[in-house]
Amino acid sequence: MQNNTRALVEGALLSAITIILSLLSLYIPILGTFASLVWPVPIILLGIRHGLKISILATVVSGIIVAMLEGPLQALTVILGFGLIGIALGWAISKDFSAEKCLAVGTVASLIAKVVLIIISLYVMGINPINEEIAALKESVEQVTKFYTSMGMNKELVEQTTQNFKQAVNLLSMAIPGVFVLASIVDSFLNYSVAKLVITKLGSRIKDFTPFWQWKLPSFTVFFFMIGILLTFLEPYWPAGILKTIGMNLQLVFYFAFFIEGFSLLAYYFGKYNVSKPLRVLAVLLVFFNPFFAQIVAWAGMFDILMNFRKL
Template identity: 40%
Template sequence: MSDQIPTKSIVEGAFLAAITAVIFIISIYIPLLGTLVSFLCPLPIIILCLRHSLKFAIISTFISGILVSMLAGPWQGIMVLLGFGILGLTLGFVIKNDFSLTDIIMVGSVASLLSKGLILLIGFWFLNINPVLFDVEEIDRVITQSLNFYNGMGLSPEQFSSMKESLTQTINIVRIAFPGMIILASIFDTIINYWVARLVLKRFGYKLSNFTSFSKWRASKSFFWSYFLGVILIFLGAKYNLPLLSKIGVNIQLFFSVVFLIYGLSLTGFILERFKIKNFLKWVIYILVCFQPLLSQIATWAAMLDIWIDFRKLITAKEE
């Protein structure tokens, strides 16, 4: 009798499984809101891990997948199990076992990457869907339509050729850098899900470790040398005609370029705080830096220099 699950726990598990299914359905059918709501999908699973056993949470996750399969189709059910189930169960397990914040993000990122890899494999091998090429082919189709539209507006042959070459290069970079983009997506996915879980669980009495203030983030020297390694691999791949080496280098360089951009935004935030800029205007500046290529490059370079110079220390010393 001692191994029997209490009725209250069964009811709570069923309720949270249903909540997970409902959240996922909303994320499918409501475009903009759905993207934001999707970050809540692992939350009920995390709560189940914290309040009950991992085994109980796994059972409830499978129930969520079955509910979504009945309502939206088997592929969506697989997405719940793999896309959100693995990450939710992993985050719930590491949080419950008091892992450090760094370990939580690392383990969660690996779990998120594993889930995305499984989804790609299932789509390719069992459902005859290639999610990687499908997205790129769709982009190719849109680009072709766009070029035809601009061509109809009377672009000169030189302008049309230049635009086509630029867009083609962009697509080629997407194809080559897809592994790096997946890794970045896995890390961001884990960070955002943990951040949302921390805010929500705080109201239920759970105290989760908080991130260091964003304006204090600084890159380590190992990041710089990793970025430099990517540059070297690209150079060697081009010189000795080794495409695989070049592709690895491009992915490393892309990954750490984004990392340095984030640290550059952190440095920007530190400077804005010194001028007492309001939060709304801060976010406007962040968005402007991200989407303006010149400002993005300046922020990236500034983060690299900050490793060796420590601009925060210089600014603080000057103020004192």
Template identity: 30%
Template sequence: MKTRSITEGAMLAAITVLLTVIGEYVGLPALIIPVPLTLLVFRHSYRLGISMSVASAVVASLISGHVLSGVTIVIWGFLGIALGMALREQFSFAKTIAVGVVANIVSLGLQVLFYSLLFGTNLFEDMAKLFTSSFDQAITFYQSMGATSEMLGQLEIMRTTATMVVEWGLPAIILISSVVTTFINMAVVRLILQRMGTQVPWVQPFVYWRLPRWSGLIFLLSLALLSYGRATEGLLYRIGFNLMLMQVPALLVVGIAIAWYFFNRWRVPTVLRLVLVYFIIMGPLFLGVVIAAVVDSIYSLREPAPTE
């Protein structure tokens, strides 16, 4: 059994190194680097996961010729080990996601600290400057191409809005990215474990996704804070802004789930479904599905999900 665990650990460590090095040279984000470590910790132990994380970091640093690859594995390995332990302890889906979100935030904090020690600057400030610079370059490009003043004005509005979202909505952005990253890793791990004949806790089918009842109160609170703090744009306004920024994507997803439920019920053709979802995302039906999701959190608009 010990030989088997070491062999499996070595294989998963090699996959971790491969994902890290390829991601670094191709420019892909390190989204699924934690997956091999999650599998290793789930199937064996966190001690073996930590050992293989360190070994992977050393090998990746030797292959790439610098320590950044190794540090990436160590930092993201924290998420992989945390998810593996949560699955090993048979946590529910919600608890596992919560563990992953906390671990992801810790990993992000470690990245910011390492970046600060290495370059002497703040990672988020540099990202905001890069974001603003990209918009400036786009505006300059369109000016050189003879774009109309109306189009340039729209780009300027987009730049102002995007800059405000990045600067004011950083807590919400961090939380949303942590949830998405954890969910992606959980989905990949679940897919692999299913092929191996192992079941792990998972969310109910998409058409039955629903937000908890208190989310409706949070939505109303965010509206109140935005309205009350609009004059000064102080702390209360920023709190409301972040609450709204966190809720809108979730409400949109749940709103699409509600729409898809009725698409199934009315047997709407696939092409028409895609067209309607496009209009939901792009604006004309956006507000309607968001309101539907808020109402659904308080009073369910759908039949309960069938029990297995």
């Protein structure tokens, strides 16, 4: 009885914190990003300390109060966008999963939340947020084109640049599933990292990720990347662009995986040869701001997956 009362009291307090964070994210843009990262932490903490039921209850209560203050749509955004990943990570940590497994669980939860929010937006509000964003990007390209033309820039150069941007936007519209997967991975990683920092400050401990220089992806990632390339080449034999869309998304997701693996390889050699901090910073800047070096890192990551240069 005492434990149940304690769980309910802590749930009420942490629900109040989540509501405050929700309001901060809505009304204070500067703090909004920070609040969205911290929002799942109370739910994660409840899941660790008191189990799945209490974390779900706290999320639902927070959603109801946000609905009363801001409307049902904002409440759905809060519950699905933030609450689901908090519930999932709290459950995974309470089961003593490794940090990598927790990341996978959080990624799935974040991806489900994004898909459900899109479906609700489509069938309840009658709005396709993806099409809205793509249309906004195309409109911004048109506005930039008019601006540069009015400034007297070379018309052919402006038209060529505009055409390149439009092609990039069209490719982006095809790669939305891959973008969602990558965004879900980043969401899960950031939320787990912030939760670990906060929970450690509160006197508890959760598992660390494997040191970055030891990260090693399984060899099937290369297989799926090659499948993506193959599907793109087979596009002429299948209508409606289905194979190209699947192939592009596979390439996007696993190219990102190779890039992370390549950075892990780079970190390994930085440590092995005791590279100075200024040179490390310079190398990282070159990779992030020069596409040629970024591609080298990604391909190095792919070959490391196949050949295991570090003998991990």
